[in-house]
Amino acid sequence: MSSTGPDPEPPEATPAPDDVPRPPDVVRRLALLWNPPQPSGRGRRARLTLDDVVAAGIAIADAEGLDALSMRKVATRLGVGAMSLYTYVPGRTELLDLMIDRAFAELDLPSPDASWRDGLAQHARQHWELFQRHPWVLQTNMWRLPLTPHVLDAQEAGLRTLVDTALPPRQVVEIVGLVDAFVRGLARASVAESAERDASGMANDEYWTSMSSFWADHFDPERYPTMLRIWNAGGFDVESASLDVPLERLLDSVEMAIERAR
Amino acid sequence: MSSTGPDPEPPEATPAPDDVPRPPDVVRRLALLWNPPQPSGRGRRARLTLDDVVAAGIAIADAEGLDALSMRKVATRLGVGAMSLYTYVPGRTELLDLMIDRAFAELDLPSPDASWRDGLAQHARQHWELFQRHPWVLQTNMWRLPLTPHVLDAQEAGLRTLVDTALPPRQVVEIVGLVDAFVRGLARASVAESAERDASGMANDEYWTSMSSFWADHFDPERYPTMLRIWNAGGFDVESASLDVPLERLLDSVEMAIERAR
DNA sequence: AGCTATTCACGTACAGCGTATGATAATCTT
DNA sequence: AAGATTATCATACGCTGTACGTGAATAGCT
Numbered sequence: 001m002s003s004t005g006p007d008p009e010p011p012e013a014t015p016a017p018d019d020v021p022r023p024p025d026v027v028r029r030l031a032l033l034w035n036p037p038q039p040s041g042r043g044r045r046a047r048l049t050l051d052d053v054v055a056a057g058i059a060i061a062d063a064e065g066l067d068a069l070s071m072r073k074v075a076t077r078l079g080v081g082a083m084s085l086y087t088y089v090p091g092r093t094e095l096l097d098l099m100i101d102r103a104f105a106e107l108d109l110p111s112p113d114a115s116w117r118d119g120l121a122q123h124a125r126q127h128w129e130l131f132q133r134h135p136w137v138l139q140t141n142m143w144r145l146p147l148t149p150h151v152l153d154a155q156e157a158g159l160r161t162l163v164d165t166a167l168p169p170r171q172v173v174e175i176v177g178l179v180d181a182f183v184r185g186l187a188r189a190s191v192a193e194s195a196e197r198d199a200s201g202m203a204n205d206e207y208w209t210s211m212s213s214f215w216a217d218h219f220d221p222e223r224y225p226t227m228l229r230i231w232n233a234g235g236f237d238v239e240s241a242s243l244d245v246p247l248e249r250l251l252d253s254v255e256m257a258i259e260r261a262r
Numbered sequence: 263m264s265s266t267g268p269d270p271e272p273p274e275a276t277p278a279p280d281d282v283p284r285p286p287d288v289v290r291r292l293a294l295l296w297n298p299p300q301p302s303g304r305g306r307r308a309r310l311t312l313d314d315v316v317a318a319g320i321a322i323a324d325a326e327g328l329d330a331l332s333m334r335k336v337a338t339r340l341g342v343g344a345m346s347l348y349t350y351v352p353g354r355t356e357l358l359d360l361m362i363d364r365a366f367a368e369l370d371l372p373s374p375d376a377s378w379r380d381g382l383a384q385h386a387r388q389h390w391e392l393f394q395r396h397p398w399v400l401q402t403n404m405w406r407l408p409l410t411p412h413v414l415d416a417q418e419a420g421l422r423t424l425v426d427t428a429l430p431p432r433q434v435v436e437i438v439g440l441v442d443a444f445v446r447g448l449a450r451a452s453v454a455e456s457a458e459r460d461a462s463g464m465a466n467d468e469y470w471t472s473m474s475s476f477w478a479d480h481f482d483p484e485r486y487p488t489m490l491r492i493w494n495a496g497g498f499d500v501e502s503a504s505l506d507v508p509l510e511r512l513l514d515s516v517e518m519a520i521e522r523a524r
Numbered sequence: 525a526g527c528t529a530t531t532c533a534c535g536t537a538c539a540g541c542g543t544a545t546g547a548t549a550a551t552c553t554t
Numbered sequence: 555a556a557g558a559t560t561a562t563c564a565t566a567c568g569c570t571g572t573a574c575g576t577g578a579a580t581a582g583c584t
Contacts, residue, residue: 027475034480043560044550070541081563083543092542141403143454147476152486160488169497174508181447182440189439192405214288214409218296224414226422235431246436253515305531306579333571343534345572354571 029094033101033148046087048078053088054098061099061136069136071095096140101148103134109157116258117251119161123176124183127154128243131187138188162254166262175254182250186243291356295363295410308349310340315350316360323361323398331398333357358402363410365396371419378520379513381423385438386445389416390505393449400450424516428524437516444512448505 036050056077061069071092075082089095107126110119131138145151158179162172221228230236298312318339323331333354337344351357369388372381393400407413420441424434483490492498 027479030476030480034476040552040560042552042558044552044562046561071543072541075563083564084562086543087561138405139403141401143400143450149485152489156486156488159492163488163491169492169495170499173492173497177447177451178444178508178512181443181450185439185443185446188405214292217289218292223411224418226418226425227414229425230421230431230435233431235435237432246440249436249515249519250440253512253518256515256518257511302531302581304529304581306533306581308532332569334569337534345534345536346532348572349532 029090029097030147032090032094033097033146047080047084048088050088050098051102052078053085053095054102057095057099058102058134062134066136066139097146097148100137100140100146101150103130103137104148104150104154106130106133107150107154109153110161112160114161116161116165117255120158120176120179120254121247121251123154123158123161124179124247125243127180127183128187131184131191135187135191138184138191165258167258168261171257171261175257179250179254182246183243186246190242291352291359292409294352294356295359295408309346310342310350312350312360313364314340315347315357316364319357319361320364320396324396328398328401359408359410362399362402362408363412365392365399366410366412366416368392368395369412369416371415372423374422376423378423378427379517382420382438382441382516383509383513385416385420385423386441386509387505389442389445390449393446393453394456397449397453400446400453427520429520430523433519433523437519441512441516444508445505448508452504 039046053074056074057069060073060077071085072082074095075085078085085095089098107130108122109126110122112119114122145155155176158176159172162175163169165172167175301308315336318336319331322335322339333347334344336357337347340347347357351360369392370384371388372384374381376384417438420438421434424437425431427434429437
């Protein structure tokens with residue numbers, strides 16, 4: 001799929017450029033992301049903007065999670081009929097794309113002048129904080145992130161932190177991917193704590209009592225001796241879900257890779 | 263209001279317990295996983311086993327992905343009415359738990375006698391292959407894996423590979439978590455590739471058509487110079503989604519951490 | 525053998541979802 | 555004023571998970 005070798009003309013450099021069908025859905029979907037429509041001036045005036053719709057979607061997802069995000073709910077929040085949303089957005093999928101793009105726009109991307117280590121740490125930390133603010137992004141179980149402007153901005157900035165090191169390009173991609181996967185994984189664990197607490201309505205500890213009943217009823221110390229050891233040694237404590245320490249260690253290994261490549 | 267305690271006798275429906283969003287019934291859900299019901303002998307004989315239901319769910323998810331997995335479809339495949347499934351499984355959530363558990367049971371866990379490096383490599387590779395066989399596991403957008411027997415077996419075995427090194431317990435947890443996140447991230451990318459290579463459909467080659475549309479219509483070389491450089495240098499090629507090379511590098515960094523801890 | 529308790533099977537129904545269709549209302553250009 | 559263009563939204567369809575309740579099958583007990 002990906003072409004090997006240098007290709008000077010990227011707009012024409014698409015693999016199998018001409019025989020790949022481009023259904024109008026896809027074109028329109030990307031057009032919405034990259035060329036947001038300007039009000040045409042003619043016809044009835046719109047009560048909302050595209051941004052209103054996206055913001056309402058994010059508000060709901062922030063508060064109640066992705067599962068609770070429905071078109072009808074977004075419409076209700078905006079004081080509008082459900083089908084009215086479809087004048088702004090082709091469908092739920094595209095709304096999610098736009099929400100992700102808007103979320104990624106919040107990232108404070110690393111400066112090109114920073115060292116690779118500061119830049120990559122900034123990249124990781126900014127994503128970490130983004131996932132704390134918008135945990136629903138972690139719920140979007142995509143194979144890959146959508147091709148939206150600000151998502152690509154983030155990738156561009158992340159890759160740029162390493163592209164001028166001695167690392168070969170392929171390793172740059174690998175390492176940035178590793179850092180991203182690492183941050184996502186850790187953020188998942190971190191968010192899980194608070195999400196589980198909220199699932200039972202904040203002050204209600206029924207969840208934890210039933211949870212601890214699991215340890216009492218089903219946990220078999222003979223089947224899981226290592227987990228028991230680590231648990232007793234405090235290895236599963238909450239701080240392990242923090243970012244800083246493991247990130248520094250990860251950056252150490254990147255540094256090692258850079259020096260080896262030199 | 264929120265004083266709905268655990269009630270061992272639910273035949274008398276309490277007057278107004280339904281307006282309070284109760285947490286999922288964790289106890290009963292886990293009981294199904296840890297104490298699979300033995301045939302009670304009395305009453306009408308079951309046409310199916312729990313395992314039949316789980317296997318049918320996995321077959322559908324393997325073939326068509328998680329989105330295509332519905333209770334009605336599982337029932338149809340088993341030649342049974344939709345509601346009959348609820349004799350075997352409390353609901354879709356629990357069915358998914360059981361499917362995950364059964365998938366993880368396929369793992370060939372590292373032997374305790376292996377070196378930490380061989381063991382951890384085995385841990386990673388086995389998960390990698392599992393995700394290739396059952397990509398839908400990567401689609402389960404849970405915060406954490408469910409607390410099922412075989413999932414915990416895998417965690418136990420992973421942690422055991424490092425627990426007798428010089429690493430402090432918390433770092434053992436961190437590193438295994440890092441390896442897991444790393445494998446999942448890489449498997450995601452790999453599965454995306456093969457899914458789009460398969461002409462067998464999936465809605466996933468849509469990504470590639472949108473990719474080509476994106477390159478043709480919207481890619482701005484001035485906005486994304488680094489991506490252009492890396493693309494032209496072949497840095498985005500498919501091989502980067504292979505496991506072996508980056509895994510060895512990751513294990514190198516673990517080795518470094520161990521030696522530093524000694 | 526008959527009774528009864530227990531378990532399984534599943535038709536029906538309901539609330540929710542995404543969204544296709546088409547009628548209606550508002551605002552532009554001419 | 556007329557026509558073109560656009561936004562709004564009620565209705566409806568097919569899909570989902572699953573609550574409810576009825577009926578069928580089978581076990582042990584009398």
